Amino acid sequence: MRILVGVKRVVDYAVKVRVQNNTVDLSNVKMSLNPFCEIAVEEAVRLKEKKAADEVVAVSVGPKQCTETLRTALAMGCDRAIHIQTDRRTDYVDLQPFAVAHLFQKVVEQEEADLVLLGKQGIDSDCGQTGPMLAGLLGWPQVTFAAKMDLEGDGMMVERETDAGTETIKIPSLPAVVTCDLRLNEPRYATLPNIMKAKKKKVDTIAADDLGVDLEPHNPVLDIFEPPPRKEGITVESVDDLLDKLRNEAKVLK
Amino acid sequence: MLSASARVFVRRAVGTSHGHGSLRSSSSRLFSTASSSAGFDSYDDDSVTLTSLNSMFNPTEEHKALRSMLQTFVEREVEPQALEFNKKEIFNVDLFRKLGDSGMGILGLTVDPEYGGAGMDAAAVCVVHEELSYSDPAFCLSYLAHSLLLVNNLSTNGSHEQKQQFLPDICSGAKIGGMCMSEPNAGTDVLGMKSNAKYDAEKKGFILNGTKMWITNGTLTNDNDGSTGDCFLVYARTGEKKSDVTQFVVEKGMEGFSCGQKINDKLGMRASNTAELVFDNVFIPADTHVVGEVNGATLCMMRNLEIERLGLAAMALGIARRSLDEMKGYAGERSAFGASNLYQFGQVQKHIAESYAEYMAGRCYVYGVANSLDLSTYGNGLDADGTKLYCAQMSKNVADRAIQVMGGYGYVGEYVVERLWRDAKLLEIGGGTNESHHKNMCRDLRRMGRTPLD
Numbered sequence: 001m002r003i004l005v006g007v008k009r010v011v012d013y014a015v016k017v018r019v020q021n022n023t024v025d026l027s028n029v030k031m032s033l034n035p036f037c038e039i040a041v042e043e044a045v046r047l048k049e050k051k052a053a054d055e056v057v058a059v060s061v062g063p064k065q066c067t068e069t070l071r072t073a074l075a076m077g078c079d080r081a082i083h084i085q086t087d088r089r090t091d092y093v094d095l096q097p098f099a100v101a102h103l104f105q106k107v108v109e110q111e112e113a114d115l116v117l118l119g120k121q122g123i124d125s126d127c128g129q130t131g132p133m134l135a136g137l138l139g140w141p142q143v144t145f146a147a148k149m150d151l152e153g154d155g156m157m158v159e160r161e162t163d164a165g166t167e168t169i170k171i172p173s174l175p176a177v178v179t180c181d182l183r184l185n186e187p188r189y190a191t192l193p194n195i196m197k198a199k200k201k202k203v204d205t206i207a208a209d210d211l212g213v214d215l216e217p218h219n220p221v222l223d224i225f226e227p228p229p230r231k232e233g234i235t236v237e238s239v240d241d242l243l244d245k246l247r248n249e250a251k252v253l254k
Numbered sequence: 255m256l257s258a259s260a261r262v263f264v265r266r267a268v269g270t271s272h273g274h275g276s277l278r279s280s281s282s283r284l285f286s287t288a289s290s291s292a293g294f295d296s297y298d299d300d301s302v303t304l305t306s307l308n309s310m311f312n313p314t315e316e317h318k319a320l321r322s323m324l325q326t327f328v329e330r331e332v333e334p335q336a337l338e339f340n341k342k343e344i345f346n347v348d349l350f351r352k353l354g355d356s357g358m359g360i361l362g363l364t365v366d367p368e369y370g371g372a373g374m375d376a377a378a379v380c381v382v383h384e385e386l387s388y389s390d391p392a393f394c395l396s397y398l399a400h401s402l403l404l405v406n407n408l409s410t411n412g413s414h415e416q417k418q419q420f421l422p423d424i425c426s427g428a429k430i431g432g433m434c435m436s437e438p439n440a441g442t443d444v445l446g447m448k449s450n451a452k453y454d455a456e457k458k459g460f461i462l463n464g465t466k467m468w469i470t471n472g473t474l475t476n477d478n479d480g481s482t483g484d485c486f487l488v489y490a491r492t493g494e495k496k497s498d499v500t501q502f503v504v505e506k507g508m509e510g511f512s513c514g515q516k517i518n519d520k521l522g523m524r525a526s527n528t529a530e531l532v533f534d535n536v537f538i539p540a541d542t543h544v545v546g547e548v549n550g551a552t553l554c555m556m557r558n559l560e561i562e563r564l565g566l567a568a569m570a571l572g573i574a575r576r577s578l579d580e581m582k583g584y585a586g587e588r589s590a591f592g593a594s595n596l597y598q599f600g601q602v603q604k605h606i607a608e609s610y611a612e613y614m615a616g617r618c619y620v621y622g623v624a625n626s627l628d629l630s631t632y633g634n635g636l637d638a639d640g641t642k643l644y645c646a647q648m649s650k651n652v653a654d655r656a657i658q659v660m661g662g663y664g665y666v667g668e669y670v671v672e673r674l675w676r677d678a679k680l681l682e683i684g685g686g687t688n689e690s691h692h693k694n695m696c697r698d699l700r701r702m703g704r705t706p707l708d
Contacts, residue, residue, distance in 0.1 A: 071319065189327060192359040192372050195319045 001053045001174070003044045004108055005078065006118040006130070007060040008034040008090065009069040013123055019226045023093060024124075033069050036119025038076075040180040042187040043149060044117050045077035052151050053115075055079050059107055061100055062090045067203055074198035075190030081201065082107055086208035086215065092125035093221050101133035102213040107206075108138060113175065120145050120179040131179035142177040143169050146184055310621050313377050320360075320378055324385035327358060336390040339525035340673055343518060344476040346525065347430070350396060354427020361401055362425030364561075364629055365409045369417045370425035376561060376627040379406075380568035380620055387572025391677035392525035394572070395684070398565050399470035399526075400424070403433035406561060407487055410630060411501065411546045411554040419542065420485065420503060429484035430474055434466035434504075434531060435555070441468075442690040444555075450491040451500060451538065453548075460544070462490055462502060462536040465514065468684070472529025478516045482506050482531060490533075493549045501551040503543040510534040522676030523684075553632075559686070560638035561629060566685045567620045570645035573674045573681075574613040577649070577656035580671050582606055584660045596659065605655040613652060616645040636698040643691040646681035653678050 011017055011024070012032040018025045033041075047053040058073035058081040060066040070081040084103050088094035108116060121128035128144070135142030147166055148159035154173040159166045161181045190198070208215060236242045246253045312318040331349060339346050354361045355370075360382055365371020372378075379402065386394035405424055409417060423429045440446040449464025466472075471483045484506045492500040504511055514530035538544070546554045585596035585606060596602040623637045653675035657664035664671050682688050 068315070068318075071315070075319065189357070190319070190323055191357065192320060192323065192363075192374075194359075195316060195323065196372060198319075199316065 001047075001114045002055045002057065002111060003047060003053045003115045003117060004104075004111060004113040005037070005040050005044045005056060005058050005073065006104065006116070007037050007041065007058045007066075007069055007073045007081075008119065008122045008124075009060060009062050009066050010034045010091070010122050010124040019224055023089075023224055024091065026089075031065065031069075033072050034119050034122050034124075036121060036123070036180055036182070037073075038119075038187045039182065039184050040117040040119050041073045041076050041078060042185045043146075043180060045188075046185065047115075047151070048077065048079075057082060057111060057113070059084065059104065061086060061095070061103055061208065063087055067205075070203055071195075071198050072190060074201045074203075075194045076188060077194070079201065081203040082111075083203055083205045084208050084211070085205050088208075088215065090124075091122070092127065092217075093224075094217060095215060096217045096219060097125075097127050097129035097133055098218060099213060099215045100130050101137055103208060103211055104130070104134050105137045106211045106213065108134070115174055116140075116177045118177065118179045120181050128179070131177055135177040138175070138177070140175050140177050141171050142179075143171065144179045145181040146178050147181050149178065149184065307618070310625065311617065312381070313621075313625055316374070317377055317381055320374075321381045321385060323358070324360075324382060328385055328389045332386065332393060333389040336393070336525070337667060337670075337673070339390075340392060341524075341667065342476075343520075343524045345396060345471075345474065345527040346393060347474050349393070350400075350430060351427040353397060354425070356427065361397075361427050362405055362409075362421065363401055364406045365421055365425055366417075369409065369421035371405075371409065371421070376564060376624040376629055377621060379561060379565050380571075380624045383565045383568035384572040384575070387569040387677075388576045389572075390525065391569055391573055391674065391680075392523040394569055395523050395526040395680070396430075396471055398562070398569070398685075399432035400430055402562050402565050403470075403558065404431045404485065404487055406629070407433060407501075407554065407558040408503075408545065410557050413545075416503070416542065416545060424485055430471055431483045431485035432469055432471040432487075434469050434472075434486050434488040436466065436468050438465060438467045438530070442687050442693075444489075445496050445499065445552075447489065447491060447499070449489070449533065451502065453492070453540070454537075457537065459540045460490075460492070460500075460502065460538040462488065462504070462510075462533045462538055464490060464533050466531045466533070468517070469529050469531050470526055470684075472531050473513045473516050473527050476516075476527070478518075480513050482511060482513045482529075486531070487545060488533070489551055489555070495549075497552050498549040499551040499555075500548050501545040501554050502538045503545060504533070504536060504538065508536050508538075510536040521679055522673070523680045524676075556635065557630075557632045560627065560632055560634050562685050563638040563642040563691075564620065564624055564627065566681055567616070567641035567645040568624075570642075570649035570678065570681050571613070571617050571620060573649040573678050574609070574616065574645075574652040577653040577671050577674055578606070578609055578613060580669065581609070581656040581659040581664075584663070584669075602659055605659050609652040609655050612648045616641070616648045619644060636695055639686065639691040639694045642681070642686060643688055643695070646678065646688065649681060650675065650678040 009031050012030040013035055015030055044056045048056050056078045058070050058078040060070050061084045064085060066083050070083055074081055118131045131144055132142060143158040143160050145161040146158050147161050150157045155171040157168060157170055158178060159168045312321060335346055362371030363374050363378055363382060367373050383394055386397055408420055435444055437447050451460035451462040453460055473481055474483050475481050486504045488502045488504045489499050492498055512532050514532045517528040585602055588596050590596060620641045623641055627634055653671055656671040657675055660669060663669045667673060
């Protein structure tokens with residue numbers, strides 16, 4: 001079985017982003033592997049360690065620094081990597097999930113993958129669309145928000161997060177697309193010996209423009225602005241005051 | 255609409271999600287870089303003015319990856335335990351073992367992979383010491399004693415057979431140890447040591463006697479039970495001349511080898527164990543446990559002292575960087591005299607700006623030297639001494655200013671900088687006092703005579 005894992009390079013989760021010139025300012029900002037993609041990588045590597053998978057291929061779409069992000073995935077245990085290079089911003093402004101799904105479709109077909117693992121969403125644009133769109137384009141079954149995953153026969157049982165708890169979904173047979181949620185696993189550290197090994201693994205670069213996919217964004221982004229600063233709170237005199245304000249000002253009580 | 259709010263959502267989603275407490279960055283930090291400075295296409299690293307400095311501190315992709323990996327590890331595992339182990343004055347041996355094969359794989363950082371190491375260089379040594387010290391200099395000191403004073407020393411000076419015999423266990427973390435040079439009455443005057451080893455031709459070995467002082471990792475337990483660390487390199491007199499000193503491997507359990515006392519109530523570095531070790535007629539097999547030539551240990555010493563000093567200087571960088579982060583964070587949030595932050599005040603500006611400039615000067619000096627240091631040779635003594643001399647004092651001053659900026663809060667353990675200030679003081683003493691650096695450096699400078707520096 002060959003697993004393809006999506007690896008997105010995003011602004012690090014700890015960075016407080018600023019908006020400048022009507023866009024998120026990426027200058028001097030720390031970039032990292034999207035945490036949900038990291039969970040997908042971990043899951044794929046575990047499947048390989050259990051000998052359920054023969055090969056794990058990490059795939060990333062983005063600028064040339066994406067190779068660094070791919071090296072992280074390689075250090076965690078992926079076997080090789082494919083970099084679909086583009087200078088478009090990947091945080092929705094220039095390149096949108098529909099185009100990314102099409103790019104992935106090409107690679108999935110080319111690589112004859114049996115399973116595609118993706119993060120449930122990128123923490124920059126928070127769309128959560130690439131996985132479902134890719135499954136649609138491929139005509140494959142999909143499970144989103146995976147919290148637990150077990151291979152079973154030719155297919156797999158996947159527990160997925162819902163608002164009310166989890167539900168278990170059976171995929172009778174592969175191929176399939178699964179997007180990974182936070183509880184699925186706890187990703188490992190890339191250790192020094194593995195960083196050294198990762199150096200020798202293969203990273204293929206393909207120009208996004210050469211894949212015959214329409215990369216133009218279909219949904220124009222009209223405006224980007226920072227959330228308004230939170231208003232200062234007030235201290236109420238008594239419980240009655242509080243109830244009064246909740247009823248008559250906030251109108252959250254009847 | 256896009257990122258800022260997106261991030262708020264993710265944080266919340268994570269907070270309410272079941273199981274894990276916080277969103278882990280994990281190895282996602284690995285290979286992560288800051289993209290370019292303002293004014294350039296943010297995706298184009300090549301046009302960045304800071305590139306040359308960044309590539310000085312992270313000369314290769316591996317250095318960058320190593321630093322990212324360590325930052326994740328430090329944030330997740332070192333930082334949360336630092337305050338507690340400092341308070342209790344105990345060594346976190348379980349965490350230490352995670353630096354070995356069961357985790358990071360950095361105990362044999364400079365060792366040839368043939369013997370279980372990672373085969374990295376002096377710059378990597380600096381990266382590790384800087385990052386560990388950012389959170390816990392005491393823990394880092396134990397790492398230094400093990401990975402540089404014991405592991406790197408053996409790897410540089412030992413024979414192939416000795417490396418095969420000793421290195422795999424100490425690189426994996428199965429055994430933890432250090433090096434014994436100072437004595438109760440011989441510190442900076444290192445060749446004034448009294449410990450001695452007499453050759454016994456019949457038994458084909460040396461009989462070692464003496465007492466060694468201030469030995470980091472000298473004991474690994476926290477209850478003063480007399481047990482020693484696992485493996486040490488010990489310097490002792492073996493001849494008449496002042497420089498007739500030999501280096502031996504002494505292992506835990508050898509008859510006559512014991513821990514005199516765990517040294518308590520230190521000013522700083524309290525989460526690193528320091529002990530007095532006693533050698534009472536310890537028999538040392540001559541064919542396996544003598545490292546380098548008999549009476550040739552001064553060469554081993556010189557070779558290893560350079561990287562040790564660079565490591566200590568890099569620890570100072572970690573202390574300074576953390577102190578800067580703490581003071582600038584505090585200054586940005588604390589309001590006073592009607593101003594919303596302390597950056598409005600010239601006195602605070604001076605503290606912060608001077609600290610930053612001195613930190614960067616030290617950082618450039620350390621990595622400048624590290625990037626040109628060949629671990630198998632010696633002859634960089636002047637600058638190895640120089641980096642430590644400068645950075646130790648610099649880190650103490652920066653930590654001091656951090657306390658001053660933070661006022662009462664800075665004086666309290668929870669706010670970290672008072673601990674860093676205490677730890678920084680050790681760097682002016684351990685691995686060479688400031689005065690020994692003065693002495694060594696002036697010896698070298700004087701030798702140059704009127705030859706201009708270039």
